[in-house]
Amino acid sequence: MHGRLKVRTTEEERERKKKEQALKVKAYKAATTKISAKRQNQEYDDEMLAYTTPILQRNPDVSTLWNIRRECILAKVKKIKEEEVTPEKEAIQEEHILQVFETEMSLTEQCLLVNPKSYNIWHHRMWLLEQSPKANWQREVMLCNKYLKMDERNFHTWDYKRYVVEKAQVPKEEELDFCTEKIKVNFSNYSSWHHRSLLLPALYPYEGDAKPKRPMSEEKLKEELEMVLTAAFTDPYDSSAWFYQRWLLGYSQPELAACAFRCSKDKTVLSFTKLTTKEDLKVVLTGDGGKTLEITDFLTLNNQVSDTIFYSKNPVEDPSMYQNLEVSSKALTSITLPLSKYNDDAYYFHALEASTTYTPDVLDQLKSQLESCESLLEYEPDSKWCLLTSALLMRAIDCQEYHDKTMEYLKKLQKVDSLRENYYKDLASKWILQKALIQWSKTDGEHMLKSIDLSQEEQLTCLTDKQYLIVADEIILSKELTKRYEGGLKSFSNI
Amino acid sequence: MDFASFAKPTNSDANSPTTDDSKTEELHFWKHVEYIENHGKDQDDYEYCMTEFLRMSGIYWGVTALDIMNQLERLDRNSIIEFIKRCQCPTTGGFAPCEGHDPHILYTLSAVQILCIYDALEQIDCEAVVKYVMSLQQHDGSFFGDRWGEVDTRFSFCAVAILTLLKKDLATTIDVEKAVQFVMSCCNQTDGGFGSKPGAESHAGLIYCCVGFLSLTHRLHLLDVDKLGWWLCERQLPSGGLNGRPEKLPDVCYSWWVLASLTIMGRLHWISADKLKQFILSCQDNETGGFADRTGNLPDIFHTLFGIGALSLLGFEGLKAINATLCMPQYVMDRLEIKPQILERP
Numbered sequence A: 001m002h003g004r005l006k007v008r009t010t011e012e013e014r015e016r017k018k019k020e021q022a023l024k025v026k027a028y029k030a031a032t033t034k035i036s037a038k039r040q041n042q043e044y045d046d047e048m049l050a051y052t053t054p055i056l057q058r059n060p061d062v063s064t065l066w067n068i069r070r071e072c073i074l075a076k077v078k079k080i081k082e083e084e085v086t087p088e089k090e091a092i093q094e095e096h097i098l099q100v101f102e103t104e105m106s107l108t109e110q111c112l113l114v115n116p117k118s119y120n121i122w123h124h125r126m127w128l129l130e131q132s133p134k135a136n137w138q139r140e141v142m143l144c145n146k147y148l149k150m151d152e153r154n155f156h157t158w159d160y161k162r163y164v165v166e167k168a169q170v171p172k173e174e175e176l177d178f179c180t181e182k183i184k185v186n187f188s189n190y191s192s193w194h195h196r197s198l199l200l201p202a203l204y205p206y207e208g209d210a211k212p213k214r215p216m217s218e219e220k221l222k223e224e225l226e227m228v229l230t231a232a233f234t235d236p237y238d239s240s241a242w243f244y245q246r247w248l249l250g251y252s253q254p255e256l257a258a259c260a261f262r263c264s265k266d267k268t269v270l271s272f273t274k275l276t277t278k279e280d281l282k283v284v285l286t287g288d289g290g291k292t293l294e295i296t297d298f299l300t301l302n303n304q305v306s307d308t309i310f311y312s313k314n315p316v317e318d319p320s321m322y323q324n325l326e327v328s329s330k331a332l333t334s335i336t337l338p339l340s341k342y343n344d345d346a347y348y349f350h351a352l353e354a355s356t357t358y359t360p361d362v363l364d365q366l367k368s369q370l371e372s373c374e375s376l377l378e379y380e381p382d383s384k385w386c387l388l389t390s391a392l393l394m395r396a397i398d399c400q401e402y403h404d405k406t407m408e409y410l411k412k413l414q415k416v417d418s419l420r421e422n423y424y425k426d427l428a429s430k431w432i433l434q435k436a437l438i439q440w441s442k443t444d445g446e447h448m449l450k451s452i453d454l455s456q457e458e459q460l461t462c463l464t465d466k467q468y469l470i471v472a473d474e475i476i477l478s479k480e481l482t483k484r485y486e487g488g489l490k491s492f493s494n495i
Numbered sequence B: 001m002d003f004a005s006f007a008k009p010t011n012s013d014a015n016s017p018t019t020d021d022s023k024t025e026e027l028h029f030w031k032h033v034e035y036i037e038n039h040g041k042d043q044d045d046y047e048y049c050m051t052e053f054l055r056m057s058g059i060y061w062g063v064t065a066l067d068i069m070n071q072l073e074r075l076d077r078n079s080i081i082e083f084i085k086r087c088q089c090p091t092t093g094g095f096a097p098c099e100g101h102d103p104h105i106l107y108t109l110s111a112v113q114i115l116c117i118y119d120a121l122e123q124i125d126c127e128a129v130v131k132y133v134m135s136l137q138q139h140d141g142s143f144f145g146d147r148w149g150e151v152d153t154r155f156s157f158c159a160v161a162i163l164t165l166l167k168k169d170l171a172t173t174i175d176v177e178k179a180v181q182f183v184m185s186c187c188n189q190t191d192g193g194f195g196s197k198p199g200a201e202s203h204a205g206l207i208y209c210c211v212g213f214l215s216l217t218h219r220l221h222l223l224d225v226d227k228l229g230w231w232l233c234e235r236q237l238p239s240g241g242l243n244g245r246p247e248k249l250p251d252v253c254y255s256w257w258v259l260a261s262l263t264i265m266g267r268l269h270w271i272s273a274d275k276l277k278q279f280i281l282s283c284q285d286n287e288t289g290g291f292a293d294r295t296g297n298l299p300d301i302f303h304t305l306f307g308i309g310a311l312s313l314l315g316f317e318g319l320k321a322i323n324a325t326l327c328m329p330q331y332v333m334d335r336l337e338i339k340p341q342i343l344e345r346p
């Protein structure tokens, strides 16, 4: 159903093709009738194998025929095993069994040559290896290398390769070398980059305490950053290397943590850095002299199973006398957070730190990469990948210092990559809100929760992390944003 | 353009314009209806015979597409239901793609989907289907496609979709926690996407299965939406079409896999809907009806459903709403009171 070009043909050609197809249909129907009859009588023999072969060579998607072949193979092996043998002849018997599997293996290979993207053929081969008394895993590794040479993006081959290299116990270092070779031959090979991304974290695990964790040790990270940028610059329009680059720079969502909390005498809200459920959620206030109070009956604000904001309407007597908040849930190990006072309420607020601190080596690498990207942009000012990567590098180096410039780049990206205009708008909004929240968190505690004013942020077109705002009594937005959320946005005072 | 303005075609197409209108933005509505309606009328048709091994899914594609176009009555409900009944395996409870073939979870889902659309679940042995699905779950939480042991995240989706459509409580039928763990073990750190098994490269079709699985099990909070959403919106190419992996060609079926995933994640707005519509419409065959994978290729029933389905997700006028998670008409979901989880747009 894929890649069949519609060609204009003459009347005669059409007629000829029709006749040809009619013959094929007739042959197909005749074969399937015979197969069905034999199956009804449980005749899983060589004749059955012979009937299914030509159909599968042409159309390997007919799963049932592979099932029939597996029945045949099991029957044949069973029959061989049932023959009485003397101990001397055991080896011959095993040879016979192996022969059954070998013959079938070569059929799958013939089929793969015609149709290397068939789920059925690859699976049949796996099944044979699992059933065979003596699987040659090394040979399978070679087979994969051959098929990856023919098509380096065939994910069936890659999946099969990962399966057989584990069985053959190929060292991960060797696999990494294989990957490097593949990438050197062709940078535009997302499949190789992907395979690489699985090996590196295992070979060079990160042991520092940055959160979210870096994908690999910083020494290796530096090397990889260098390698991938060379690849990306070789063809700046190819996306594969740029995707890998973004992964190296780290753009995972934050780890789950409580980020905002406010408790008044008649309601409590608790926000998390990302979506979570209230499964086993436990919220305890602690104060001087071992005073504790558990707040229960939390609900999600959006009424769904998961949310970033949870609230409870249970009354709390004099919340401001508690000093600490203990939060735990199924997904979150218990943490204790210090509470602050706001009028009669207790609260906690922790804005997301946008920059991560790298070792000087990596930082130098990032800075030199930024320079390279900037100089490429001088020649190609509209290079989408370069603009985006520059913005990401700037954020990785120092998001506060470069804030305005990153905003400028995202604005430009909305034009040069207009298909994804709204993606860049949302990304800009996310970065703006992050910055605004850091600033907000630095305002004097006595006034902080009174209001947060976002009305002057021009490029703020949506609120990506509403959960931070919920602790404010009032959220001041631009006219456009007020309209966009039409009362759907809750602040602490209207929960 | 509303529904009433569509005039039914006359019997003959001989006088229809033959000018090259590949650039027009018009949906050849009645051509598609006819294309689907005629599919399989000639039982000796070569294509039809060669796709016998997926007949049940073929019927699901046709039935769903016609229902989305409000033309379901064009197909014979009774004969379809009778056919489905004949395909249920008396020993396992699963469904074969057609008589003479073996049952498989893929065709079991298709059969259940068709019966839901026809509101005819009582016609089959539903308990046997539940047992079949339960029997395919493995210790690591994954699902076999059938008794021969192929494992794939597609089958995890099929399993929870079947049980949901049969209104079965997932928690008491399968080990949901383990099933979720298995699917999440197929999530890639690089792009937030999913492959068919642990370690497999991300692929839009399998992402749809895994995102759909998480939507049905109400575990969407396990996704890294920003990361995956970005990778998915990067599937859109200058032609407006979507591909399934980086540096691959666009294809109408990916309009569905990518678009449905973005819809479930509340990020449909991250791609250009107008450009995608143009691409999908350019893949119509304006002579025979039906949609091809790409402009200028031969149409088939599979791409016809996913073309129509994607247009419906984009809010195309004259089409019924489609449910992104189950790829079935929304009114059927409402009737069955099935509400897969979806995330809101920020």
Ligand SMILES: [Zn+2]
Pocket (backbone or CB within 6 Å): A002, B251, B252, B253, B254, B293, B303
């Ligand atoms: Zn396709």
